[in-house]
Amino acid sequence: MPASHPLTGQPLQQPSGMPIRRYTAYPRVDLPDRSWPAASLTRAPQWCAVDLRDGNQALAVPMDLARKRKLFELQVRMGFKEIEVGFPAASKTDFDFIRLLIEEDLIPDDVAIQVIMPAREELIHRTFESLAGAHRAIAHLYNSTSCLQREVVFGMDRAQIKDLAVRSTRLCKKLTEDLGIPGIRYEYTPESFTGTELDFALEISDAVAEVWDPSPDHKMILNLPATVEMSTPNIYADQIEWMHRHLDRRDSLILSIHPHNDRGTAVAAAELACMAGAERIEGCLFGNGERTGNVDLVTLGLNLFTQGVDPEIDYSDLAEVAATVEYCNRLPVHPRHPYGGELVHSAFSGSHQDAIKKGFEALEHRAAGTGTPLDQLPWAVPYLPIDPKDIGRDYEAVIRVNSQSGKAGSAYLLKTACHLDLPRPLQAEFARIIQEHTDGTEGELSADEVWSVFRRTYLEATRPLALLDHTAASSDDGATRSLTCTLLTGTGDTLTLDGTGTALADALLHGLATLAHPDTLDPTTLVLGDLTQHPLPPDGDQAPRFAAYARLDQHQRSTWGAGVAPDAATATLQAVLSAVNRLSAESAGVSSAARC
Numbered sequence: 001m002p003a004s005h006p007l008t009g010q011p012l013q014q015p016s017g018m019p020i021r022r023y024t025a026y027p028r029v030d031l032p033d034r035s036w037p038a039a040s041l042t043r044a045p046q047w048c049a050v051d052l053r054d055g056n057q058a059l060a061v062p063m064d065l066a067r068k069r070k071l072f073e074l075q076v077r078m079g080f081k082e083i084e085v086g087f088p089a090a091s092k093t094d095f096d097f098i099r100l101l102i103e104e105d106l107i108p109d110d111v112a113i114q115v116i117m118p119a120r121e122e123l124i125h126r127t128f129e130s131l132a133g134a135h136r137a138i139a140h141l142y143n144s145t146s147c148l149q150r151e152v153v154f155g156m157d158r159a160q161i162k163d164l165a166v167r168s169t170r171l172c173k174k175l176t177e178d179l180g181i182p183g184i185r186y187e188y189t190p191e192s193f194t195g196t197e198l199d200f201a202l203e204i205s206d207a208v209a210e211v212w213d214p215s216p217d218h219k220m221i222l223n224l225p226a227t228v229e230m231s232t233p234n235i236y237a238d239q240i241e242w243m244h245r246h247l248d249r250r251d252s253l254i255l256s257i258h259p260h261n262d263r264g265t266a267v268a269a270a271e272l273a274c275m276a277g278a279e280r281i282e283g284c285l286f287g288n289g290e291r292t293g294n295v296d297l298v299t300l301g302l303n304l305f306t307q308g309v310d311p312e313i314d315y316s317d318l319a320e321v322a323a324t325v326e327y328c329n330r331l332p333v334h335p336r337h338p339y340g341g342e343l344v345h346s347a348f349s350g351s352h353q354d355a356i357k358k359g360f361e362a363l364e365h366r367a368a369g370t371g372t373p374l375d376q377l378p379w380a381v382p383y384l385p386i387d388p389k390d391i392g393r394d395y396e397a398v399i400r401v402n403s404q405s406g407k408a409g410s411a412y413l414l415k416t417a418c419h420l421d422l423p424r425p426l427q428a429e430f431a432r433i434i435q436e437h438t439d440g441t442e443g444e445l446s447a448d449e450v451w452s453v454f455r456r457t458y459l460e461a462t463r464p465l466a467l468l469d470h471t472a473a474s475s476d477d478g479a480t481r482s483l484t485c486t487l488l489t490g491t492g493d494t495l496t497l498d499g500t501g502t503a504l505a506d507a508l509l510h511g512l513a514t515l516a517h518p519d520t521l522d523p524t525t526l527v528l529g530d531l532t533q534h535p536l537p538p539d540g541d542q543a544p545r546f547a548a549y550a551r552l553d554q555h556q557r558s559t560w561g562a563g564v565a566p567d568a569a570t571a572t573l574q575a576v577l578s579a580v581n582r583l584s585a586e587s588a589g590v591s592s593a594a595r596c
């Protein structure tokens, strides 16, 4: 018996051989009565967009003034009320940008710009200099508090690091008073919080708050970043809840978080941290930022939206947001990025497409039944967590056809792009034809290409018999129809055909049965198996049109035909002839796919 896995009983996996001993597990927080697991998110946090600083500092080519302004204006339009606009002591571009915003009066009254500074005296002075004349601003001081950075970066012990934060806060307080801007708020970040012992993070945060002396009316922002994401999100939530419970002047603080995405779980960490007591989130649009990025404000906001909670940020034109972010960062948004990626509302696979198509049909049915517009109904379409239209996308890309698609995919495209509502058995037949095309090309078929295959397969199946003209009359009692058709044959001759039957299609088949066998097909053995018609909406100035689909059975096989014409009678006759011609071609041994 081979050794088995202790959890699954399956054959044992082999050791990877990777140097696992270089890494140790992150410690857990001692918080047995944690309350966050029972909490839920019921309103949007205070958002702060830090793209222009933390996002910008991670770019190979930092934003120029024009790009910074474009992104700032987008964030204002989206509704952000706090925007970290730069690191004014770092570069002339950052300093000049802040001056531009202030001097050209580009900051709406209800928006606070935020500037960041390290705990270095000359850089603090330069930072406050950049704020002269601002109405509302957040002065943000950071210094790293982690064990590792205390040792290898600063060569300082806990007391010295605390003293640095306290002294710098005193200076910030003085400069704020000197500037005389009543709207200045203070933010302190014990940077690398997730690498800091909790008791020291608490000690330094309390010490800074003591100096700043905030009140419930004039709160200070305390920002607890996952500068590097080091643990599972539940541990970050525990850390936030622990701080939330132990901070001295909690009612005078706004508890902020700033998660990075090193483990790929920044969104989850932010959500759990808010359940644990955080009130404010710093992040970037589409998650730009150092290394794997800052937490993504698009995903966070739209996650709330899909739970029926107003994100208080306008994401209704997400394509514009993505385009601006891509332009400013010179980085692409991944096609699989939640909500905003190019592919995230698209289904290629058959069973997903089938469920989506049925979901849309159910919604349309409900809208028609209740008289409620479709965009007001509760959203319920399988595989689509959000209505693409709510974020400015259309339904065009929802279903895309390739070799993984089934009948629903091509049927959906024909219905949405051409209004052709194929009967289910015809959908199945057509899907097999589409499959031959996608298998051949290994690629995707656009709605135009699907329509083109349909047209060539069914509507242009006009050899050997094409309808040129017809007249029809009903008997006095309406029980029979007599039909006279003029047909163009495969040899280019015209042929007149008369027939009588209970309906037009029937009359046509009877007429055909009187002919010498056209081509290889014996029309006397044809049976009409199915016939459906529906009107088509007028296409621009065109008169109304009709579509008809006919299934002919002969011996053990069935084949469909289709017609589109200005009137239902012509469409029906075309559909029957299309099926006759396709059967004829099959009898002659030519596969329908090969004919396309």
Ligand SMILES: CC(=O)SCCNC(=O)CCNC(=O)[C@H](O)C(C)(C)COP(=O)(O)OP(=O)(O)OC[C@H]1O[C@@H](n2cnc3c(N)ncnc32)[C@H](O)[C@@H]1OP(=O)(O)O
Binding pocket: 054, 057, 087, 089, 090, 091, 117, 118, 119, 120, 123, 142, 143, 144, 153, 154, 191, 227
């Ligand atoms: C987690 C974060 O995102 S924090 C924000 C990081 N962002 C940036 O660094 C972007 C802008 N930075 C810069 O332009 C530059 O680093 C400047 C202008 C701030 C400083 O430049 P320099 O003086 O040349 O220093 P340099 O960047 O090489 O090194 C940083 C120095 O600041 C110290 N330092 C780093 N962070 C801090 C801090 N928060 N408070 C005080 N000192 C700090 C380091 O220990 C180091 O000191 P040392 O020169 O005595 O060894």
Ligand SMILES: CC(C)C(=O)C(=O)O
Binding pocket: 054, 142, 189, 191, 192, 223, 225, 226, 227, 228, 258, 260
């Ligand atoms: C300075 C802080 C807010 C930061 O950017 C981080 O910790 O990542």
